[in-house]
Amino acid sequence: MSENSPHRSENENSRNALLQQVEAVETEMARMWALQENERLRLCSKINSLSPFDQLPAEIKTEIFYNALSPLTDLYDSEVRVVDPFFLGKICHGWRDFVWSTPIFWTTLCLQLSTDNYETQVVLLRDWLSRTGEYPISFCLDTEEFPETRDDSPIEVLTLFGSVSARWKEIAISFPDLQACFDTISTAETSLPLLTTATVQLDATEEELNLLMAPQLSELRLSSPLLRKVLAPWHQLREFLASECYVDEIRFFLHNAPHIVRCAFKDIESSILESSLDQELFHRPLLLENLQYLGLHFNNINVESTCILKQVRLPSLREVSLHNPAYMPREALLSQITNSFQSSPLLEKFTWSGTMMSDHDLIQALKNIPSVKDLSLDFLSYGYISNLKLLTEEFLQRLYFPHAEILLPNLRSFEYHGATSLNEHMHLFRDVLVYRFREYALRATEGESEQMTVSQITSVSVTSSDTFVVSPDIQEELNSLVQAGLELSLIDIPGRSRSEH
Structure with a gap:
């Protein structure tokens, strides 16, 4: 053994001891830094708590945040800036903690399915729904681009939404295979007990829709429906909007919705869809004593157009929006349509767009609405x-x-x-x-x-x-x-x- 070995070993021991002391000092420094950082955060939190907003009761802060979030109608409007929980959570740590721990902020969402991100969307949707607690939820499900690149239905997403159908409050669904969507809902008679508003895009001409399991449904908006194939609690509806309906379908709706307050029909086809329909329906007197707003936008106007409001009384009507097409209708038809409003003494607002071929025609039509x-x-x-x-x-x-x-x-x-x-x-x-x-x-x-x-x-x-x-x-x-x-x-x-x- 070399005579320097004892000295070398002693130096090595001293070095290790010093390194341990350095490590201990660094550990203590880290501990002290953590304590000081926690103290700094505590003091900053106290400072923040002195702000007028943070001094508000939690329920008032919740109300403010909730009202700042975008409603469902804004979520599927591409021209509107969306304010969602993630947006609020980016503001600061305190806001993030508050938003993440408050279920009501997560009760409105819009999901536009994407083939490329579908698996990730399923995971995020599951997490999102888990944050909603037991609150009613409102959602928009847009699958317009999804079927173009994928053959099978988004079963996972439909199943997740279906699992909370008892809490649906407002829904907007654009989905070609509605049956696949509603198959995920319980077959119980009131499996949509909280649903009040539904917006549904129907693509297939023979597609059926059953909303009888929604005992609180009051607002319904349908695109391209065959109303005879839609099962809905018409008698309880207060607001209804539909596009691409036929004259007999509209008359069918009016006879079955006695409590309607607002209704509008766009792109009306002025023809009879079912020739077998009992013509007596058009001559049967009808009183809609609650209707306050009526919108009629015609694709074309002919004799059938006037049948929509024939023998209909509208004593509470206050506002009308009328659109006739860009070609010359027969003179008498326009005045026949406005003639239906002579039973509306409260009618105050009248909006009319389209074609008018002469002032004489206009005068004859306006004579019927002196209260405007x-x-x-x-x-x-x-x-x-x-x-x-x-x-x-x-x-x-x-x-x-x-x-x-x-x-x-x-x-x-x-x-x-x-x-x-x-x-x-x-x-x-x-x-x-x-x-x-x-x-x-x-x-x-x-x-x-x-x-x-x-x-x-x-x-x-x-x-x-x-x-x-x-x-x-x-x-x-x-x-x-x-x-x-x-x-x-x-x-x-x-x-x-x-x-x-």
């Missing part, structure tokens, strides 16, 4: 009919005294988009405004308001593809009306506003 206060006419899209110009002398003369049958006596707001002949009758337009706005105000000041035959108009807007030509004296009069409080706009599309307030 807010009238919006949009015939601008059909300016390709070069000789079509509305707001003619005949129409303007019907709007003010001394005409024996003044049109729209309760009108307060008027909006018009379309070709006009106002340049030829600007003096009449001025007289109408003076009579409807200024003279009403004068007579009201003199205490004659109860004897008034017309209401005071407060807002008028005319937008046209024609360039308005207003003489200086008429412009001066219009300016004085604006200064007196009338909201007035004359806008030609290529140009600028002539009078605006």
